[in-house]
């Protein structure tokens with residue numbers, strides 16, 4: 001265990017999937033690495049927790065990247081990393097990425113079978129047959145490119161030269177596509193407003209932005225890979241991904257330090273030298289990796305105004321109001337898919353609370369709920385500001401939570417009739433809960449780019465402070481478990497190359 005007298009090679013702040021991925025790869029490469037996590041469990045937004053016999057996904061439930069296909073370049077990173085670490089994380093195929101329930105009674109399941117998905121969409125919009133095929137073919141082009149290029153750091157000139165040299169046409173094509181927006185490309189092929197709304201919700205459901213604001217490259221991963229590598233659910237819940245990374249990390253000699261909150265990143269002469277923990281102790285390291293958000297890192301942990309992140313540099317994504325429900329199986333209709341997105345009114349889908357997300361992972365893994373029951377996670381966007389007037393834990397705060405809970409349950413009745421009365425266990429979490437558990441500024445989903453900003457302008461892993469690196473959803477390519485895994489890979493690759501112990505591309 002590191003003490004005040006010891007010097008670590010790498011000190012990672014936070015055990016989100018970005019932090020754990022970077023830590024595991026660096027430790028395996030021979031860097032002496034320790035992860036300091038404020039909670040007593042790993043995974044951050046991708047952790048599980050149990051109550052009264054139910055296991056819930058704290059955040060993420062839809063997972064990419066588990067296909068056992070060694071030829072998939074930047075994709076299938078979970079499978080590649082677990083193979084490299086020698087760890088097994090069993091999964092079950094999740095046949096539908098999202099079942100959409102949209103205004104006007106339009107309902108469509110984005111299923112694994114691409115032909116079936118496109119046939120159903122074309123049946124609903126027969127006058128847009130050609131446009132649908134052309135638009136989704138553009139996403140397929142992005143997929144083809146990304147599945148050829150090895151994952152690595154875009155800041156590592158050696159990596160860039162190798163990739164450009166081996167795949168000159170594909171890297172050139174990808175560079176051009178980074179300037180394109182998903183929604184603008186859709187509008188070149190499609191004009192029906194209802195179909196464009198569908199394209200919007202295809203973006204919003206994971207990017208929290210409409211299609212015009214969403215980079216084509218990100219869409220090319222999420223909306224194409226669901227039909228290739230597919231969606232797979234880790235047995236035991238989302239925490240199994242973090243658990244697998246911790247297992248691999250510790251097996252290589254890495255140290256997890258739970259219940260240890262970093263209160264300050266120590267910067268000496270423009271260079272990070274270690275951290276101060278909330279108990280006052282100091283830990284020194286040759287490099288510090290922060291898995292906290294860019295706002296929490298530079299506006300709280302680094303105590304130097306020169307590095308402040310202006311709040312208008314990014315769009316601040318909203319936070320969430322979440323319900324974790326233990327329900328009687330009788331409220332879950334036969335044949336119900338696992339993941340759902342519900343919109344009642346297109347004029348409000350991107351407003352706070354306008355879109356409902358709901359997952360029932362115990363349909364895939366019955367061990368997540370007692371016999372005859374299901375575990376349900378339902379959530380809507382929400383803002384910390386809208387809760388600021390009530391003191392947390394006060395009667396008014398609790399009353400407000402109860403009102404929001406009843407409203408959300410009522411809106412879920414169309415999906416699971418009887419759910420309002422069928423809950424054996426009801427837990428609710430506000431934006432403050434999210435902020436408090438994960439130290440995320442305002443409990444936000446993270447920084448988003450402004451419409452039209454090139455995806456490559458998202459922060460990379462290096463920062464203005466020497467030897468301080470960022471990983472996680474504040475960095476390229478952005479939010480989502482597979483995205484932060486990429487960020488962890490690129491962070492580890494960049495640091496390892498810098499310290500002249502380069503990591504071989506994942507195979």
Ligand SMILES: Cc1cc2nc3c(=O)[nH]c(=O)nc-3n(C[C@H](O)[C@H](O)[C@H](O)COP(=O)(O)OP(=O)(O)OC[C@H]3O[C@@H](n4cnc5c(N)ncnc54)[C@H](O)[C@@H]3O)c2cc1C
Pocket residue numbers: 013014015016017018019036037038039042043044045046058059060061062063064260261262263291292296320322379437438439440445471472473474478479480481482484
């Ligand atoms: C409700 C919800 C649903 C989602 N659904 C999906 C989905 O279905 N599919 C998908 O792919 N993605 C989904 N996501 C997004 C995905 O979960 C996140 O983008 C991703 O997990 C973020 O990972 P991260 O590495 O950035 O770190 P985080 O998850 O933010 O974890 C950071 C960790 O650092 C710790 N930490 C922070 N500051 C300190 C400090 N000072 N000292 C010590 N420890 C600290 C925190 O406690 C936390 O454990 C969802 C997110 C939410 C909130």
